Amino acid sequence: xxxxxxxxxxxxxxxxxxxxxxxxxxxxxxxxxxxxxxxxxxxxxxxxxxxxxxxxxxxxxxxxxxxxxxxxxxxxxxxxxxxxxxxxxxxxxxxxxxxxxxxxxxxxxxxxxxxxxx
Numbered sequence: 001x002x003x004x005x006x007x008x009x010x011x012x013x014x015x016x017x018x019x020x021x022x023x024x025x026x027x028x029x030x031x032x033x034x035x036x037x038x039x040x041x042x043x044x045x046x047x048x049x050x051x052x053x054x055x056x057x058x059x060x061x062x063x064x065x066x067x068x069x070x071x072x073x074x075x076x077x078x079x080x081x082x083x084x085x086x087x088x089x090x091x092x093x094x095x096x097x098x099x100x101x102x103x104x105x106x107x108x109x110x111x112x113x114x115x116x117x118x
Contacts, residue, residue, distance in 0.1 A: 038089060048111075052091060067095055069088065
């Protein structure tokens with residue numbers, strides 16, 4: 001979840017960018033698990049099938065998120081898991097849609113949303 005952004009209106013002008021110190025905890029992600037997931041599924045979104053490197057000509061890197069179908073926030077601490085069984089590659093747009101509610105939408109639910117649009 002993104003931090004709240006403070007925006008002040010001054011006579012029709014908007015000001016943002018003030019630096020704020022924040023103390024927080026975050027869960028560490030495993031680069032090896034991400035690599036294993038992408039080795040199994042590739043770099044196309046499992047929901048909408050877009051491959052952003054192909055879509056944006058000249059993009060020098062693959063752009064893809066990996067979604068944990070078993071939310072890390074549901075665990076008490078460190079856990080062992082199978083990244084191929086529990087992680088899926090999703091584009092940033094589909095990933096944002098998945099997390100627009102709590103609990104998150106399933107990949108199948110978002111896939112149905114996408115297919116009902118096309």
